[in-house]
Amino acid sequence: MRSKVILKSGEMFTNEIEWEETITTVLDDSGRHEDVQLFIDDHGVFIRQWNEKAKKFDLIELTHKMYHELIEAMRHKEGAYVTRYRAV
Numbered sequence: 001m002r003s004k005v006i007l008k009s010g011e012m013f014t015n016e017i018e019w020e021e022t023i024t025t026v027l028d029d030s031g032r033h034e035d036v037q038l039f040i041d042d043h044g045v046f047i048r049q050w051n052e053k054a055k056k057f058d059l060i061e062l063t064h065k066m067y068h069e070l071i072e073a074m075r076h077k078e079g080a081y082v083t084r085y086r087a088v
Contacts, residue, residue: 040067 016023021041028035034050045067047060062070069083 040064 011029013024013026016025021039024038024040026036026038034052036047036049039046039048045062045064047062048057050056051058065083065085072083073081
């Protein structure tokens with residue numbers, strides 16, 4: 001089952017491809033939540049969001065494999081899955 005994304009007028013995200021990293025920023029159009037930023041570089045994947053109460057960023061650090069599995073999980077129904085990788 002594949003999900004489809006339909007962008008409506010006003011919904012916004014940005015992609016910035018820099019020399020050492022790629023940065024994706026997703027904005028909340030309602031203004032209720034702070035922007036979410038996704039950083040991907042050679043060392044891993046980092047997701048951050050400003051925490052107004054703590055006055056600092058909340059940060060999640062993932063390996064590239066964990067990030068791939070997170071994206072892959074969105075394509076599957078409820079259940080437990082094992083990911084197997086083949087050498088290319």
